[in-house]
Amino acid sequence: MESKKIVTRFAPSPTGFMHVGGVRTALYAYLWAKKNKGAFILRIEDTDKEREVEGSIEHIIKSLKWLGINWDEGPDIGGQNAPYLQSQRLDSYKKYAQILIDKGLAYPDPYTEEEVGVFRDTAELAKKPFLYREHRPETFGVWDGTKPLRFKVSEIKSYKWHDLVYGDLSAGPEALDDFILIKSDGYPTYNFAHIIDDLEMGVTHIMRGQEFISSTPKFLSIYDALDIKPPLFATLPPIMGKDGKKKLGKRDGAKDVLDYKSEGYLPEAMINFLALLGWNPGDEREIFTMDELVEAFDISRIGHSGAQWNDLKFDWMNKEHIKKLSFEKLKKNIFEYLPENLKIEKIIPLIAERISKWSDVKEIVEKGDLDFFFKQPEYQKEKLVYKDIPLEKISENIKKAVSELNNLEENNFNQENIKKVLMQIADKLDNRGELLHPIRYALSGLDKSPDPFIIAEILGKNETLSRLQKAV
Ligand code: GLU
Numbered sequence: 001m002e003s004k005k006i007v008t009r010f011a012p013s014p015t016g017f018m019h020v021g022g023v024r025t026a027l028y029a030y031l032w033a034k035k036n037k038g039a040f041i042l043r044i045e046d047t048d049k050e051r052e053v054e055g056s057i058e059h060i061i062k063s064l065k066w067l068g069i070n071w072d073e074g075p076d077i078g079g080q081n082a083p084y085l086q087s088q089r090l091d092s093y094k095k096y097a098q099i100l101i102d103k104g105l106a107y108p109d110p111y112t113e114e115e116v117g118v119f120r121d122t123a124e125l126a127k128k129p130f131l132y133r134e135h136r137p138e139t140f141g142v143w144d145g146t147k148p149l150r151f152k153v154s155e156i157k158s159y160k161w162h163d164l165v166y167g168d169l170s171a172g173p174e175a176l177d178d179f180i181l182i183k184s185d186g187y188p189t190y191n192f193a194h195i196i197d198d199l200e201m202g203v204t205h206i207m208r209g210q211e212f213i214s215s216t217p218k219f220l221s222i223y224d225a226l227d228i229k230p231p232l233f234a235t236l237p238p239i240m241g242k243d244g245k246k247k248l249g250k251r252d253g254a255k256d257v258l259d260y261k262s263e264g265y266l267p268e269a270m271i272n273f274l275a276l277l278g279w280n281p282g283d284e285r286e287i288f289t290m291d292e293l294v295e296a297f298d299i300s301r302i303g304h305s306g307a308q309w310n311d312l313k314f315d316w317m318n319k320e321h322i323k324k325l326s327f328e329k330l331k332k333n334i335f336e337y338l339p340e341n342l343k344i345e346k347i348i349p350l351i352a353e354r355i356s357k358w359s360d361v362k363e364i365v366e367k368g369d370l371d372f373f374f375k376q377p378e379y380q381k382e383k384l385v386y387k388d389i390p391l392e393k394i395s396e397n398i399k400k401a402v403s404e405l406n407n408l409e410e411n412n413f414n415q416e417n418i419k420k421v422l423m424q425i426a427d428k429l430d431n432r433g434e435l436l437h438p439i440r441y442a443l444s445g446l447d448k449s450p451d452p453f454i455i456a457e458i459l460g461k462n463e464t465l466s467r468l469q470k471a472v
Pocket of ligand 1: 010011012013045190194207208
């Protein structure tokens with residue numbers, strides 16, 4: 001038997017912001033589709049015109065593209081299930097609404113808002129929950145589209161379902177009330193629209209956040225009424241803030257994903273980090289490329305407890321991905337943050353080893369940590385001393401280095417040769433640090449500076465010798 005093609009989708013509402021939680025949902029859906037050689041769909045759920053923010057669709061597309069989460073069907077590229085904007089699929093919703101009306105399972109809301117207000121107040125006074133279904137009319141009027149269309153729920157049915165992550169779940173009939181399928185503005189509600197779309201688009205697996213669990217009985221009641229076999233549900237655990245207690249919020253720095261781009265994080269690091277927030281490969285691996293994630297991903301290894309956001313870990317991961325970049329890529333990104341006089345190819349590796357994201361380059365520059373490349377550093381001479389080695393001895397060592405380095409021809413004054421010369425002297429000492437520390441400090445004035453050999457090469461023979469002479 002040929003197995004059914006796996007189809008997943010990411011269905012954001014265009015409300016302006018692309019939260020990391022949303023991106024993780026998109027990523028998991030993408031990984032699952034790719035792993036199974038299936039299709040991943042981007043669908044825009046734009047039926048709440050009040051919450052819609054202009055430019056959001058472009059923003060969503062830009063964010064996902066930056067991250068390399070590419071869809072097989074979507075609003076910008078079309079596909080066999082087009083259109084991919086819910087606002088352009090109204091005929092489909094009407095068609096299924098009519099089926100429900102014909103079955104006597106949907107009816108136009110007969111009340112005015114004021115009347116419903118009275119019902120609500122009365123229930124509140126009686127300290128009872130307000131249930132619309134208790135005021136359901138005995139006979140249903142004809143729906144002309146000017147009133148909300150409501151679904152007639154069953155008052156006696158309980159629902160049980162299986163979630164691929166959370167296991168067996170259930171809810172009793174008290175969880176259900178006659179909910180709206182199509183609003184008076186002609187747009188469907190999320191509760192109704194996504195079911196029709198998932199059906200028409202052949203979606204096999206729905207991945208979404210925990211906030212949808214409580215509405216699942218509503219969804220199931222519609223699947224039931226329309227005789228549709230529901231897709232499989234995989235509810236994702238929440239992403240928790242840094243304290244591990246509350247969901248990640250703005251206070252924890254929950255930003256729009258493109259803000260991470262401006263801060264200088266790599267898309268591959270963001271993908272790697274989000275993949276591991278809620279899923280684990282079952283072994284010790286932590287660094288993954290997208291292809292490796294596709295290979296390793298499995299719904300059965302999605303956890304149920306909230307995964308905690310951790311800035312340090314994200315920075316570490318970004319650094320690991322920076323290490324994998326080609327020299328050209330490093331150069332392009334680092335140069336973007338360097339002033340003209342510091343755009344020197346040779347300092348790229350020095351900078352690369354000190355940053356965990358591109359914006360750190362700016363910080364290093366602003367702190368003046370690179371100033372020593374173009375001016376003699378100011379420093380405290382006591383700091384030239386290594387451990388408790390006497391000053392005279394240090395001075396002797398540097399003198400020796402100066403005279404040996406002086407023998408190097410100017411055009412041979414490169415990292416390798418400098419290293420050879422200095423190591424020959426250093427290896428004869430009790431500890432190499434007796435020479436290398438003061439040289440590093442004399443050249444850079446920094447307690448922790450990069451490799452002294454490369455600094456010397458960049459400074460050139462004259463400047464290097466002059467700084468060492470000064471130290472002596
Ligand atoms: N439009 C919904 C949201 O943005 C999508 C939920 C779902 O994936 O079904 O939250």
